[in-house]
Amino acid sequence: MIENDIFKALADPTRCAIFEKLASGGMNASALRQGMEISQPAMSQHLSVLRNAKLVREERQGRFVNYEVDPDGLALMAGWLAKYRAYWPARIDDLNVLLRDMDQ
Amino acid sequence: MIENDIFKALADPTRCAIFEKLASGGMNASALRQGMEISQPAMSQHLSVLRNAKLVREERQGRFVNYEVDPDGLALMAGWLAKYRAYWPARIDDLNVLLRDMDQ
DNA sequence: GAATCGCATAAGTGTGTGCTTATGTGTTGG
DNA sequence: CCAACACATAAGCACACACTTATGCGATTC
Numbered sequence: 113m114i115e116n117d118i119f120k121a122l123a124d125p126t127r128c129a130i131f132e133k134l135a136s137g138g139m140n141a142s143a144l145r146q147g148m149e150i151s152q153p154a155m156s157q158h159l160s161v162l163r164n165a166k167l168v169r170e171e172r173q174g175r176f177v178n179y180e181v182d183p184d185g186l187a188l189m190a191g192w193l194a195k196y197r198a199y200w201p202a203r204i205d206d207l208n209v210l211l212r213d214m215d216q
Numbered sequence: 217m218i219e220n221d222i223f224k225a226l227a228d229p230t231r232c233a234i235f236e237k238l239a240s241g242g243m244n245a246s247a248l249r250q251g252m253e254i255s256q257p258a259m260s261q262h263l264s265v266l267r268n269a270k271l272v273r274e275e276r277q278g279r280f281v282n283y284e285v286d287p288d289g290l291a292l293m294a295g296w297l298a299k300y301r302a303y304w305p306a307r308i309d310d311l312n313v314l315l316r317d318m319d320q
Numbered sequence: 321g322a323a324t325c326g327c328a329t330a331a332g333t334g335t336g337t338g339c340t341t342a343t344g345t346g347t348t349g350g
Numbered sequence: 351c352c353a354a355c356a357c358a359t360a361a362g363c364a365c366a367c368a369c370t371t372a373t374g375c376g377a378t379t380c
Contacts, residue, residue: 113229113232115226115232116226116227116229116232119223119224119226119227119232120223120227122219122220122223123220123223123224123227124337124338125217125220126338128217128219128220128223135299135300135302135303140356140357141356141357142355142356142357150339151339151340151341152356152357152358153339153340153341153342153357153358153359154338154339154340155357156357156358156359157338157339157358157359158338159357160358160359174347174348174356175346175347175348175355175356175357176347176356176357177356177357177358181300181303183303183304183305186297186300186303186304187304187305189293189297190297190304193290193293193294193297195239196239196285196290198239199239199285199287199290200287200290200291200294201287201291228367228368230368244326244327245326245327246325246326246327254369255369255370255371256326256327256328257327257328257329257369257370257371257372258368258369258370259327260327260328260329261328261329261368261369262368263327264328264329278326278377278378279325279326279327279376279377279378280325280326280327280377281326281327281328
């Protein structure tokens with residue numbers, strides 16, 4: 113049940129913030145720590161959890177490790193959400209914007 | 217940060233199963249327990265968490281309490297997901313189905 | 321109106337989780 | 351090479367969480 117790992121990963125506010133920061137552009141772990149008051153090991157552990165949930169992926173660059181959003185996790189979450197579309201309100205502005213983008 | 221409560225609520229596999237069961241039709245707490253090997257207090261506590269996350273809502277009917285999926289939680293989750301649509305894969309079958317439904 | 325039913329709440333317990341400090345591993349630069 | 355750097359991992363600790371048993375509270379039924 114990979115969706116469970118996704119929800120568990122995002123259940124922590126710090127990891128949620130890390131993910132949101134990464135969504136504004138890929139960067140390495142040290143850059144992520146800027147302005148976040150979090151220790152280096154804690155950041156490393158959080159990134160590990162996000163990576164296992166397929167919310168984030170890494171790419172080694174020399175002695176740096178660049179992190180970026182992994183579309184797989186978002187797609188899995190979207191798939192989970194889609195199972196319950198019968199319960200969605202008839203009109204959700206955010207979703208309509210999203211849907212138009214998807215449909216071109 | 218209500219989205220955080222949503223993720224936290226779904227991070228537990230048992231609650232995830234309860235939600236999924238409710239998605240197939242509203243029912244009371246006792247009916248939910250059928251075939252789930254879960255104590256009555258545990259079920260009550262799980263439903264409380266799901267209710268606080270706006271994933272489920274209750275409706276008293278005599279001495280029974282009928283539970284059903286609350287669209288609000290799903291809408292909030294969809295709104296969260298929509299913020300990161302820039303990272304979605306270009307084509308996701310599930311999502312396209314979902315989008316067509318939303319657009320009529 | 322007393323017993324029962326459906327459910328919620330209280331209190332206690334074991335396990336998981338997020339943090340810390342300390343150390344390990346691989347890479348780069350002087 | 352070796353010192354500094356970027357990051358990962360190990361071990362320990364405090365707290366949160368999911369469960370248990372016990373009890374409380376309305377509503378119903380006889």
